[in-house]
Amino acid sequence: MTTKNETTETKTAETTPAATETAKVAALAQNVESFLKAQLAVAQKRIEELETEAQKVVKTLESRGQEAAKEAQALWGKLQAGELLADPRVQELGKKVESARAELGKRLDGIQTKVVEAVGVASQAQLKDLNKELAKLSRKVDALLKPVRRGSNGAAKSASSPASAPRA
Template identity: 60%
Template sequence: MTTTTNAKVTAVTQNVENFLKGQFSQAQKRFEGLEGEANKAFKVLETRSQEAAKEVQALWVKVQAGELRTDPRVQELSKKVDAASVELRKRLDGLQARVVEAVGVASQSQVEQITHELGRLSKKLDVLLKPTRRAHGATKNSGGAASSPRA
């Protein structure tokens, strides 16, 4: 029985060994295939990065030379940025006005309007008070009774 058992164990061992060799061989082939694909992908990426580096370098040269300003795409982009900036400024001004209004403080434009109106009223008041000041100044100079200063 020992011989038969040894023969069976040897046959099973041989079968397991052959199975494992087959599996290892297939795994090695798959690995080699993946390695080949990875190398191809790496070469493609390397080529793309070199092309991108050349494009960046060319753009940098153009930026330094000021050539990009004449590029229609850059001009169009500049217009869009300016328009967005104007729109943003309008929205921020509107928001600021609403916040100032909610707080109960005069806005900058309201302060400018009030200052303008005060200047206009001050001029009118000066024109109206000039005859009174002259008449009041004449009574002081003529030796009449001086009025007491007002507080």
């Protein structure tokens, strides 16, 4: 006869692997959850930094825009008088505007790239590279499959064609 303690030990031994496995799964799920939360927090912090940087760029652009508007109004009078194009300040202003435009374009591209990296999405350049590589591999596969297709088609035609078989 088995005692009550032996029966309890047997049941505990039988349920222990299942309980251990459940505990492992729960611990793994908690580890994954904490990892994802940490990654999300890092991404959110980076996005906030990018937003702050973007706000600084916008403020800089606003101040430059206000300065340019003041200069434009002053030069508007000269334009109406017809002396604007010969003015060296106009030529200098044109150079400043072009350099500011180029700088703004670079900054916005940089911010866009940082946002794409923070989110974890492939950039357009990466997608183009992947498409080129995919096209190369596709051509290689097609080139490798052409002889196989010809060989299988040729064998099928000669077996099914009675004109090519010799008659006795």
